[in-house]
Amino acid sequence: MxxxxxxxxxxxxxxxxxxxxxxxxxxxxxxxxxxxxxxxxxxxxxxxxxxxxxxxxxxxxxxxxxxxxxxxxxxxxxxxxxxxxxxxxxxxxxxxxxxxxxxxxxxxxxxxxxxxxxxxxxxxxxxxxxxxxxxxxxxxxxxxxxDTAFHQTMPEENYLYAIPHEDYTQHHLRKYGFHGTSHYYVSNEAIKLLKKEKSRIIVCHLGNGSSVCAVKDGKSISTSMGLTPLEGLVMGTRCGDIDAGVIPYLMERKHMTPHQIIDYLNKKSGILGVSGISSDLREVIRASLENDQRAQVTIKMLCNRIKKYICSYAGLLEGVDAICFTAGIGENADLIRKQVCSGLEFMGILIDQEKNLLKSDKSREINAKNSKVKIYVIPTNEELVIAKDTYELTKG
The missing domain is CATH 3.30.420.40 (ATPase, nucleotide binding domain)
Known part of the structure; x- marks a missing residue:
């Protein structure tokens, strides 16, 4: 078909x-x-x-x-x-x-x-x-x-915000999550590699838009993006997690309208805003290697935010069997994978630096032999998920 x-x-x-x-x-x-x-x-x-x-x-x-x-x-x-x-x-x-x-x-x-x-x-x-x-x-x-369908398995305690409940019942204000087709595809590929259906997997979809997802036994139980794709990680031009009080503060100080502040946080922040260089992480990495301080701070912020979610989700999952890196940054930026995994040895997460440096367009394992947690680089294929779902619904 x-x-x-x-x-x-x-x-x-x-x-x-x-x-x-x-x-x-x-x-x-x-x-x-x-x-x-x-x-x-x-x-x-x-x-x-x-x-x-x-x-x-x-x-x-x-x-x-x-x-x-x-x-x-x-x-x-x-x-x-x-x-x-x-x-x-x-x-x-x-x-x-x-x-x-x-x-x-x-x-x-x-x-x-x-x-x-x-x-x-x-x-x-x-x-x-x-x-x-x-x-x-x-x-x-x-x-x-x-994009949101995969995350509909999240339990109520993980998708609700700590605001009056009528804002959820009347205005549908809750965490929805995104990149669902990617998280579904990559977690299923990881399950095949692990050869176990009972699994605890953390998928790091890292690109210009980025999110982390905790997947237990093939189902999403929590994810970093929220009501919109603005919540969560530091992204190309999105700020990610931020104190809500920053919004009225900036609106008052910079004389912004609601539309302008949303545009500011979505299109002028993140990697671009912190580095002052570009939303393209490759350019920021090049600048960091030339000792640009803002570029180096940007990379540390990016990696620390990913690391925070990995540790948080390991707690929700009550352990972790595999961490998966995918999408443009996750599949290609060995420096980011290295810095994210650095310091997580206490969790049994040990990256093999030689394997991490290898380039391939195939799924691969980059953890050290004595790592208790598998570390995978898995190229995502959201279009194949869409094609297969389409086939299943229309083949009859």
């Missing part, structure tokens, strides 16, 4: 064409700067790469362009759109409505629209992608796969 996996952002569109049964990636790409000047980067399998720079005014035109490229004579990925069996959509926020993936219906779209206040930057674009696909490919089923 061929599944067209779509991740529609406010000005971007990521896509993959996957054989959901075999896992084979047929094609992938990214459309950026929709509505501005437009850039489409398209890959066929793992070999052929194409780049197009042309005006792409709308998401509809972006999707139509992608479909033309998939079916044209130059690529020959598929001969016709009719070869696509189903479409899987990434949806950022499913609230408490959705604890699993669902076939898209009018009612599903209405519920996702109801959740727009919880994800104002993401859910509208996700909905737009669905509606466009329904319009231009009306006979092909659509499936919504939610």
């Amino acid at each position: 061929l599944v067209f996996v779509l991740n529609a952002g406010s000005s971007s569109l990521k896509y993959q064409l996957i054989n959901a049964q075999s896992g084979e990636l047929k094609a992938s790409g990214l459309v950026e700067r929709i509505g501005i000047d437009g850039v489409l980067k398209h890959e066929i399998g793992e070999n052929k790469k194409l780049t197009f720079e042309l005006p792409i005014p709308t998401h509809k035109e972006a999707i139509e362009l992608v479909l033309r490229i998939l079916t044209n004579d130059e690529t020959k990925v598929i001969s016709s759109i009719k070869e696509i069996d189903a479409i899987g959509h990434r949806v950022v926020h499913g609230g408490e409505y959705f604890d699993k993936s669902v076939i898209v219906t009018d009612d599903v779209i209405k519920k996702i629209e109801d959740l727009i206040p919880l994800a104002p930057l993401h859910n509208p674009a996700n909905i737009l992608g669905m509606k466009i696909c329904q319009e231009i490919m009306p006979t092909i089923p659509n499936v919504a796969v939610f």
Whole structure:
């Protein structure tokens, strides 16, 4: 079964064409700067790469362009759109409505629209992608796969905030968590490596957006992101955990509106704000190696926050069998993995520095032989999760 996996952002569109049964990636790409000047980067399998720079005014035109490229004579990925069996959509926020993936219906779209206040930057674009696909490919089923669904197994004591309970019952104010497809995929891969279903796993999804998840016996019991993706770790431009009192203090001192303070904490803080260099950790690491003090402090803050969550979640899990590093930073930044694990020897966490320095695009074990806890680097594959869920819901 061929599944067209779509991740529609406010000005971007990521896509993959996957054989959901075999896992084979047929094609992938990214459309950026929709509505501005437009850039489409398209890959066929793992070999052929194409780049197009042309005006792409709308998401509809972006999707139509992608479909033309998939079916044209130059690529020959598929001969016709009719070869696509189903479409899987990434949806950022499913609230408490959705604890699993669902076939898209009018009612599903209405519920996702109801959740727009919880994800104002993401859910509208996700909905737009669905509606466009329904319009231009009306006979092909659509499936919504939610970032928040995996975390719906969290117990009440771990997802509630310590505020009056009516704010939860009336306004749905609680921790939801994100990166659920990644945490699900990586924790399941770790379970296979451990060869035990009864397991206590901590997944560190570290990228421009980052989160940590405690997974017990394959189920999320706590995660670092909250009502929105702003809570938790120090990220590329997000501040992560912060004293709530900082918000009115800054609003008064800097004469900010609510919209401006949220923009400030989401887009101007984190690695970018502390380092004053970039939101790209690679640039900050390079500066730190050249003895830039702010860059060095930024890296220490980043690693200490991750370490804090690892220790906290080890307590919630009553021990830990494996720590997993994934996503752009987790998979590629050996310095971050080293500093996060340094000082955790008292927990039986011992990293092998030679293994840690090795580069690979495959899952690998980087702990020392005498480590009581396994340390894995596991490349995430959120698109494959979306494709497989889509297949399971539409194969009959």
